[in-house]
Amino acid sequence: MKNYSIKSFAKINIGLNVVEAREDGYHDLDMVMVPIQLHDNLLFKEIKNKPDNYVTMDDYSLMVFKHNLATFAIDSLAAKYKFQNKFRIMIHKVIPIKAGLGGGSSNAAATLNAVNTMLKLGATDEELIEIAKNIGADVPFFIKNKPMRCRGVGEIMEPVNIKNNYYCLIVKPKEGCSTKEVFELSDSHLRKHVNVDNVVKALEEGDDELLASELDNSLEDAATQLVPEIAIIKKELKDLGLKIVSMSGSGSTVFALSTNKKELKKAASIMEQHYFTELTKVLK
Structure with missing residues (x-):
């Protein structure tokens, strides 16, 4: 197989609780992660007589990320399965960066899946997840690409059966958030506790009132201290009548969920005048 294309989906966090900082610099988390329809498109082409894998992107402002998680994913897979094949990855980038939407991690997981298929390696999801753990905290989730409650640094996953069919409005300010800076600032302050048990209960029972409150x-x-517009966007969405509103990941994206596509579309028409805005849906 010489060419292969794959969709690389974004995610949102429907509830995120930081349990504690770990000695290795990571944090133990408890969170619900769900894929959304917003996605990048990746095209893989096997290349001959080249010493390295390389990435091209149609957004030239992102070319500083030429050696990114996707090439690291190929190197990690090659180390395990002892192949020498090299690839060119062409990324049509739609998922914004520094947004808390997992774009880079999703690209890495899509790369593992794509190369596994192209080279007929026969790796199972569980084997790919073991490799993914060493690439990035969110990468194992994107191998499964289903709603999950994720614990530890994200590697302990349990399926969440979401009852309602949610549309999702994504709103991101121009300024993004550095995950490292957000966690460092968060470590220096008291963090609010999020009851993820109740979030899961609300999702599985279809209780939107409970979900909105929990x-x-x-x-x-911490993210709002770095990017104050996060709080402004949240308030604007709630003022528009949306009740299920939160920040995704380490920011700076704010999302709103609703089973009513029309009310999200109305809000999108207002928010898109000032922010990156995308109306999408939760994948189950």
């Missing part, structure tokens, strides 16, 4: 993100206060 949904929160331990990192939001």
Whole structure:
């Protein structure tokens, strides 16, 4: 197989609780991660007589990320399965960066899946997840690409059966958030506790009132100090009548969920005048 294309989906965190900082510099988390329809497109082409894998992107502002998680994913897979094949990865980038949407991690997981298929390696999801753990904290989730409650640094996963069919409005300010900076700032302050048990209960029972009251993100206060527009966007969405509103990951994206596509579309028409805005849906 010489060419292969694959969709690389974004994610949102429907509830994120930082349990504690670890000695290795990571953090133990408890969170619900769900894929959304917003996605990058990746095209893989096997190349001959080249010493390295390389990435091209149609957004030239992102070319500083030429050696990124996707090439690291190929190197990690090659180390395990002892192949020498090299690839060119062409990324049509749609998922914004520094957004808390997992774009880089998703690209890495899509790369593992694509190369596994192209070279007929026969690696199982579980084997790919073991490799993914060493690439990035969110990468194992994107191998499964299903709603999951994720614990540890993200590698302990348990399926979440979401009852309602949610549309999702993504709103991101121009300024992004550095995950490292958000966690460092968060470590120096008291963090709010998020009851992820209740978030899961609300999702599985289809209880939107409970979800609206329990949904929160331990990192939001720190992220808002770095990007104050996060709080402004949240308020604007709630003022528009949306109830299930939160920040995703370490920011700076804010999302709103609803089973009513029309109300999200109306909000999108207002928010898109000032921010990156995308109306998408939760994948189950």
